[in-house]
Amino acid sequence: MTTLPEKITVSVIMPVYNVAAFLGEAIQSVLDQSFKDLELILVNDGSTDGSASVCQAYLQQDPRVQFINQENCGVSIARNNGLLRATGAYVFFMDSDDTLDREFVKTSLETAERGNNDITVIGAPYCKRGPHFTSLPTCAQMIRMDFLKQYPEIRFPARLQPCEDGLFSHQLLAFTTKVGSNPQGIYHYRHHAHQNTKQINDNCWTVIRQIPSWLQILEAFYTRHQLLPSHTLHLARFIQHEPFELRYLGMPFTPEQKNYLHDLIITFMSRVVLPTLTKSEKKQLSKPFRYFLSIQNPARFEAFYRSYCIRKKRRRAFYLFLIRFIPFTQLRRKTRKAVAEKYRP
Structure with missing residues (x-):
């Protein structure tokens, strides 16, 4: 049996909800890491399929495993509750139906410590987004715990999905330039019929109705910390990436839904972002997004795009x-x- 290390270096937090078919493989990929000084915090979010029993079995097998059982509250609260239990110098949030390459934690930790990073971006596809990182999925970021503790108000927003990880990382990224990249970190993303991405694409109105909440969170954050105009471009890049590229361009919205989202983005940008966005900063945004912001008729944008x-x-x-x-x-x-x-x- 693996012994518990005297000092925990990395805390891996894994929310669990009805993934019994994949959970054992996900857990084992963490416990089999070449870097051993870690803890795995399993947070069962009210599963009804036997996932809790899988967690309990691993709790008995390896002292590095911790287990939290909560009523179904959503992935954000599960991650936040796991974070309250974490004792590592660094934290990584992992989905319970995916797996890690054996060297994932080791190479990410080495990168973090070598650069004294507050946030280490992991995985070649996400590292390519640099150097101006505006948001990251949980699978692409290892965070220094001392940095995270400096901002206890920045946590995953409850009852929101998708973009709960984007909002969380975007706010943290606004407070640091100590961001490194580990393209060697390999995260194995599992595709299956019940994964969140598929359910999100099948429920477009559910996503669109959440976007006003995203914008409210962002406006409150930037106002509270007086980050405009110093971080206006950071905010503009987030709007370009999340509501525009990932949602407006990336999801199968109807014309009615696109009209609604177009008005929503235009209104927010005109009121909050554009008044303090300089001409040179605006040129750093993508050509499609700049055109999107310049027209009132979404049909004209569709033809342009x-x-x-x-x-x-x-x-x-x-x-x-x-x-x-x-x-x-x-x-x-x-x-x-x-x-x-x-x-x-």
């Missing part, structure tokens, strides 16, 4: 064709990768 995507696709194909004539293999591969990334669909 279709044309924009076609032009981008053609430009990508043209450059990839030219790259074929670069004589040096290594340079050809590097250039192809850069072009594919810049003009990705």
